[in-house]
Amino acid sequence: MYFPSNKLLQLFAFTLTTAASPALADFIGDLSLQPTGCEKTELCTLGADFGYIDPRGLGWKADKDDVTDGASIPRWAQKFVGIPFDPAALPAAVLHDHYLKSVRPVRGWFQTQRMFYEALREGGVAESRASLMYAGVLIGSGKWITRMKGKPCNLGPGIACTNQTVEITLETQPETYGSDKYTSLLASVQSQIESGAIGQETVEALVRAELPNDIYLHNPSGQIIEIVEVGTFATE
Secondary structure, eight states, X not given: OOOOGGGHHHHHHHHHHSOOOOOOOEEESOOOEESTTGGGTTOEEESSOEEEEOTTSOEEXXXXXXXXXXXXXXXXXXXXXXXXXXXXXXXXXXXXXXXXXXXXXXXXXXXXXXXXXXXXXXXXXXXXXXXXXXXXXXXXXXXXXXXXXXXXXXXXXXXXXXXXXXXXXXXXXXXXXXXXHHHHHHHXXXXXXXXXXXXXXXXXXXXXXXXXXXXXXSOTTSEEEEEOOTTSSTTO
């Protein structure tokens, strides 16, 4: 569903400030690309703000003048997932690009990948193709996670408890598109998807099985919380 672009800010404000039950996903605004014909050069800018409300009622927005190449997976991988600027996949790609290219991530990495899959499906991409594209970004996109260290609190033997953060760091991993490992992993997952293993949670399980030690995949909250003993930090 598309809303007139002049309603974009009003609807976003309402969505982000109103407690609501889970809603159907919606795109907000008109996805316009500039200059005319830029799809041929695979380098476009957004002519207006463009948004999306995911199935949990969470708002996502790409800004006017954002630059997009029309695909969240590079050219060499398009034989698996389709051409750039495919009208069905473009809304998801534009939003995915915005959140992955942010200097300071405001959403978790895993949360951002889930939005990509859900926006693909909302845009009309078939589940089998959306599943493969989702696997592609889960394996190859740049990743980030917040690691927090906190002081312990005592709630009894064997209870993990922390109630004061003493250090926060952002850990990142560069994208791996095009590497031998990426190619091998995607081919393995692709064969399973082509055999009928499709859908968001199914693909997540497939990729986790291929990467059992990946902290980004196995901490979907986007945070790793570690308890440190008092006196560990010189500021205490």
